Amino acid sequence: MSPLSRRRFAGLLGSTPVLAWRPRTAFAASPPRIVIIGGGAAGATTARLLAREGGERLDITLVEQTARYTTCFQSNLYLGGYRSLDALTHDYGVLARGDGIRVIGTRAVRIDRDERSVHLDDGRRLAYDRLVVAPGIELMYDSVPDYSRAAAERAPHAWQGGAQLRLLKSRLDALQNGEHVIIVAPPDPYRCPPGPYERASMIASLFRRRGLPDSRITIIDAKPSFSKQALFEAGWHRYYPNTIEWFPSDIHGGILSIDIEAGTVETDLDTFRGQLLNIIPAQRAGRIAREAALTDASGFCPIDPATMHSTFDPAITVLGDACIAGDMPKSAFAAHSQARVAVASLLGELLGRAMPPPRFGNICWSLIDEGDAIKVGGSYAPSGERIGSTGSFVSQPSDAAGTRASNHDESIAWYEAITTDMFGRDA
Amino acid sequence: MSDGAALPPPLAQPRVKVPEQASAGELITLKSLLRHRMDSGNRIDGSGHPIPRLIINRFIATFDDELLFSAIVEPSTAENPFFEFTARLTRSGTVRFLWIEDGGATVSIERTITVT
Numbered sequence: 001m002s003p004l005s006r007r008r009f010a011g012l013l014g015s016t017p018v019l020a021w022r023p024r025t026a027f028a029a030s031p032p033r034i035v036i037i038g039g040g041a042a043g044a045t046t047a048r049l050l051a052r053e054g055g056e057r058l059d060i061t062l063v064e065q066t067a068r069y070t071t072c073f074q075s076n077l078y079l080g081g082y083r084s085l086d087a088l089t090h091d092y093g094v095l096a097r098g099d100g101i102r103v104i105g106t107r108a109v110r111i112d113r114d115e116r117s118v119h120l121d122d123g124r125r126l127a128y129d130r131l132v133v134a135p136g137i138e139l140m141y142d143s144v145p146d147y148s149r150a151a152a153e154r155a156p157h158a159w160q161g162g163a164q165l166r167l168l169k170s171r172l173d174a175l176q177n178g179e180h181v182i183i184v185a186p187p188d189p190y191r192c193p194p195g196p197y198e199r200a201s202m203i204a205s206l207f208r209r210r211g212l213p214d215s216r217i218t219i220i221d222a223k224p225s226f227s228k229q230a231l232f233e234a235g236w237h238r239y240y241p242n243t244i245e246w247f248p249s250d251i252h253g254g255i256l257s258i259d260i261e262a263g264t265v266e267t268d269l270d271t272f273r274g275q276l277l278n279i280i281p282a283q284r285a286g287r288i289a290r291e292a293a294l295t296d297a298s299g300f301c302p303i304d305p306a307t308m309h310s311t312f313d314p315a316i317t318v319l320g321d322a323c324i325a326g327d328m329p330k331s332a333f334a335a336h337s338q339a340r341v342a343v344a345s346l347l348g349e350l351l352g353r354a355m356p357p358p359r360f361g362n363i364c365w366s367l368i369d370e371g372d373a374i375k376v377g378g379s380y381a382p383s384g385e386r387i388g389s390t391g392s393f394v395s396q397p398s399d400a401a402g403t404r405a406s407n408h409d410e411s412i413a414w415y416e417a418i419t420t421d422m423f424g425r426d427a
Numbered sequence: 428m429s430d431g432a433a434l435p436p437p438l439a440q441p442r443v444k445v446p447e448q449a450s451a452g453e454l455i456t457l458k459s460l461l462r463h464r465m466d467s468g469n470r471i472d473g474s475g476h477p478i479p480r481l482i483i484n485r486f487i488a489t490f491d492d493e494l495l496f497s498a499i500v501e502p503s504t505a506e507n508p509f510f511e512f513t514a515r516l517t518r519s520g521t522v523r524f525l526w527i528e529d530g531g532a533t534v535s536i537e538r539t540i541t542v543t
Contacts, residue, residue: 233506237464238472251460251509269458270442398471 031059032350035118035128037108037288039064039092041073042320042335042342043134044422049343051099057351060100061126063118065107067091069423070161073332074415076195077367079158079169080202081209088161094424108135111292113313130346133294133301133310134319134335135286136160137191140299143282144184146258155260155277159191171276172206178214182265182274184255187222189300190283191321191330194227194376197246198366199278201232204240205369218272219246220255220265222282227329228366228376234397235368247272285322292316300324305382306358307345308338317342325360326387328380334362336418358382365411372401373408443524445538451517457488457495458511459524461534467502483508485527491520516542 034050036043039062047062054060070089077083096103107121111133117125139157141148147155158168175181181203185196200217207215225248226232236244253268258277265272284290284299294301294310301318302311305326310316319342320335328334341358348355363377378392395407444458461483468480480502488496488510496512508526519542525535 245462245507247460251458251507253458269444269460 031057032129033059033127034061034130034132034346034350035126036060036062036132036134037111037118038134038136038286038320039066039069039103039422040134040136040320040335041071041332041418041422042339043132044069044092044095045336045339045418046132046134046317046319046343047101048095048099048421048424049339050346051101053343053347053353054351056100059102061102061104062092062095063104063106063108063120063126064092065105065121066162067105070165071332071415071419072159072161072165072192072195073418074411075158075161075165076198076202078165079172079199080205080367082202082205082367082370085166085169090419090423092423094426095422099424108288111288111294111316113292113316116315128315130315130317130350132317132319132342132346133286133289133292133322134339135288135322137283137321137330138285138287138290140282140284143187144258144279145255146260147279147281151260152279155258155279157280158278159195159280159283168278172203173210175207175210175212175215175276177212179212179275180216180218180273181276181278182263182272183217183219184258184265184277184279184281185219185221185223185226186280186282189298189330190280192364193329193331194232194364194366196221196280197226197228197232198368200244200246201235201240201366201368204236204243207243208240215243217244218274219244220252220267220272221246221248224248224250227364228374228394231374231395231397232366232368235372235374239369239372283321285318289318289322294318296324298324305385305387308342309345317346324386326380326383327378327389328360328362328387329364331362331364332418333364333377333414334360336421337361360387363414365407365414367408367411371408372404373411374399374404375407375411441524441526441534441536443536443538445522445540447539448541448543449516451542452515454513454515455540456511456513457522458509459486459488459536460507460509461526462507463526463528465502465504465506465508469502481529483526483528485525486510487525487527488512489523489525490514490516495522516540518542 036047068091092103108118110119117127156164156168158164257266285295301323303323308317310318319338321330337360344355347353360380365373365375367373374395376394379390380387381390441461449455466478466481470478486498521539523537527533
């Protein structure tokens, strides 16, 4: 209705010309431009796979603001002392040097869907023919009473890698015997469903190694149940008796207030005390996806399960934690799997390649104690308008010790494989 | 607050929520949670041996000497038994929550309510 369309308005402002703007239909004349926002499990995998398969027939740009990327996956093992932070930290050097991918180390601030361009923090704009949006999650700090971005400096969430992870680790390493940890676990859907419970296991393991027999972990959960619950609880009884206490939402009745200085979490049932609060708030798709109107009322981005295209914009693909992946959990494995389907779809559209039937997979491993890892996984395929499960498996309480040990070995091997897919390796 | 002289390890301090004050005849909600493994007797440990049954088999809540709520608890009950119930009181008094474990060990806790 407005006489001034969004595109015209941008034109009137006329401040920054769109870089290398070409008509959308000029694929044959020059390589189609693919811009990827986010260099995590979905984005980095997409960039490298496209470069490998498309070569010089594609113009690929990866926008990732951090030069050094610390994986959230397996970061609980760092908290427990089973992985070094170095082993979880990667850079984009190999990817930028050898793969024909332009890496831009700044922040993407806005997507202009009418203009088909991405606005960068430094004022530049990147024109795209296809855009891959893989920004991960945004934390909804105000989903927990009295919590905020500023409060996260004193009560870390440690749910997005990097500085928060180091902060939580340093606080854990400074705890004295008899001091307690409270984990506030988020509502569904969220990144890494077994994550809070693996984290509790790893903290309990750290307590044991550090000689803190009187320290406890209390989990105040926004959910009435959780992933691999029976397996975790059996492990907690076995390895860490009377150390981890879990309170489901229907028993604690909801968080009324928190006081970080006093170290208290007040719920309808009781007030819990701990010297270290690890508060993991509710989550939604990364801000840039939401502001580009790629999300629905759930806060995440609906996609076409056959192609991973946004249902709101066929020029945009949404991958990883930001998308609504049906029965798939939000995990690095899932994001990587979605990237493979998205790449096959893009190669079909842009280069005329035959696309194999879309199939997805996932495995989530969780380390309970040294040499004892459990796993849950499944296979998935498009089912109507969503990604549906086609089969699943989960560890059993009766597993032999050797099975649990090989689960852990498998998870380490998977980590090496996926980070090689994401970042490459020096020759 | 514990009655048992030699409570076995699974019994721990209970958590209860009881309003400190209520109006006469007002419907109030009382909640109680006891941390307890509730070993059903059907599980095996890591080395293949059965874990003996050890559960809370009885829960009783009284108001002074009147019965408010009681439950007979069976082995399939989940760990950390939680009871929530409602009551209408017409006078001030003391609510006592009592848990009884297999073998007879008990734990209890009391809260007073002022009714106006």
